[in-house]
Amino acid sequence: MKSWLSIFLPNDEYKEKRVLYFLAESAVVLLAISFIFLAVKRFHPINQIHDEIVVAALSGLVIIYTIIRYMVSGIEYSNVFNKTGYKKEVRSIVFQSIKFAVIFSVIYLLITGIPKAIEGWVDLLGLSFLIWTFMFLVNYFSLKHSFKKNSELEEDNKW
Amino acid sequence: MNNKVKVARIEKNMTQEELSKQIKVTRQTIGLIEKGRYNPSLQLCISIAKALDKTLNELFWEEEQH
Numbered sequence: 001m002k003s004w005l006s007i008f009l010p011n012d013e014y015k016e017k018r019v020l021y022f023l024a025e026s027a028v029v030l031l032a033i034s035f036i037f038l039a040v041k042r043f044h045p046i047n048q049i050h051d052e053i054v055v056a057a058l059s060g061l062v063i064i065y066t067i068i069r070y071m072v073s074g075i076e077y078s079n080v081f082n083k084t085g086y087k088k089e090v091r092s093i094v095f096q097s098i099k100f101a102v103i104f105s106v107i108y109l110l111i112t113g114i115p116k117a118i119e120g121w122v123d124l125l126g127l128s129f130l131i132w133t134f135m136f137l138v139n140y141f142s143l144k145h146s147f148k149k150n151s152e153l154e155e156d157n158k159w
Numbered sequence: 160m161n162n163k164v165k166v167a168r169i170e171k172n173m174t175q176e177e178l179s180k181q182i183k184v185t186r187q188t189i190g191l192i193e194k195g196r197y198n199p200s201l202q203l204c205i206s207i208a209k210a211l212d213k214t215l216n217e218l219f220w221e222e223e224q225h
Binding site: 011012078149154 | 183
């Protein structure tokens with residue numbers, strides 16, 4: 001089946017199918033919340049909420065929903081079946097998260113400029129640490145779920 | 160869906176990893192197919208049958224229960 005969406009989808013058939021389901025679910029959730037929002041706005045005008053905030057919140061909802069479903073489904077690390085592979089992936093997640101936090105810090109510095117006071121550096125370090133923690137936790141939970149799912153399949157294999 | 164992929168793979172002395180690499184899917188997908196927790200597309204069924212030197216009938220056709 002040809003679709004422009006294919007370039008964003010995994011090559012593995014099972015993964016592709018699951019991701020399509022997650023995206024479809026998030027679209028339905030988005031539609032439902034949009035209708036609820038419109039209904040609420042019609043009967044109780046909420047003029048103080050800017051359109052930009054609404055669009056950002058709804059887009060964020062779709063992204064977060066899809067990421068959480070993907071993470072919990074245990075399909076991301078589909079080739080990690082033993083402790084050695086698991087430990088290797090944990091190390092990789094730590095380094096990938098550091099890399100992401102460093103790239104974020106550089107982009108942050110390019111946009112905001114070099115901080116002149118020590119508080120600016122503290123803010124940057126704190127933010128980078130938060131980004132690192134978030135990236136690490138998201139990937140670690142995904143790995144945990146994948147490893148659990150793979151271990152179940154592995155246990156069934158031992159007969 | 161019940162199938163005989165696991166038996167055919169073991170008969171051919173192949174690991175899940177080897178089969179998954181040959182047909183370009185993840186090992187998890189092979190595990191799920193063997194366990195009957197995922198129904199593969201016809202295209203993937205054909206790839207599995209070719210890799211294991213079996214026919215679709217031999218791997219995926221359900222025999223009648225008497």
